[in-house]
Amino acid sequence: MKKILSGFFMVFALAAVTHATEWNIDNDHTNAFFSVKHMMIADVQGMFSEVTGVVSLDEKDITKSSVSAVIDVSSLNTGVAARDNHLKSADFFDLAKYQKITFVSKRVSVNKDKSLSVTGDLTIHGVTKETVLWVDLSKAIKDPWGNTRLGGRAETIINRKDFGIVWNGLLENGSVLVGDEVRIVIDLELILKK
Secondary structure (H helix, E strand, O other), X not given: OHXXXXXXXXXXXXXOOOOOEEEEEOHHHOEEEEEEEEOOOEEEEEEEOOEEEEEEEOOOOHHHOEEEEEEEHHHEEOOOHHHHHHHHOOOOOOOOOOOEEEEEEEEEEEOOOOOEEEEEEEEEOOEEEEEEEEEEEOOOEEOOOOOEEEEXXXXXXXXXXXXXXXXXXXXXXXXXXXXXXXXXXXXXXEEEOO
16 A cells, blocks of 8 residues: 555656646556465465545645545455455454445655655544555556546555454464454556546
8 A cells, every 4th residue: 555655646746737636546447455364374365346536636735635545345355255255254344334444645745766655544344543555656648538547556564453353263383364464555547537
């Protein structure tokens, strides 16, 4: 998530615009991926295919830009139905109570390498924690249908226990079934609002 947000703002800074612009997250070309250790020996990956939101990019002062994004938890997919059902259960995301993951930015800063750090409130499982996304963005382009688009990647690492997702199992060797650290990567496209 860290790199994703940084990228968004870097792309905006390169775009030739004269004022703050509003961009929609293109759900058809955006996915949020996550990875976590399984039995502490390998990474298991999954994704959320439903990601929506709006990014406001301020050309004159990129630090005044903002992002608001929503991930639909029901779109979770790890490629294994039984695992998906367990992750959606009360042991993990508790889909019956918490259908959305949200991120609302609070501040944006420009790093030495011109990437962005976007700090905001991340809400998972009904718990809100301040989180930093690192973002890298592409240059703006025109698509064949006359839309202006930006691409980017945002990254972050969280501890799932900070968000109240604490279920685990112990192995005979004393290790745990599921790691606490979760890496999140969002690959996205933005479309300039007309």
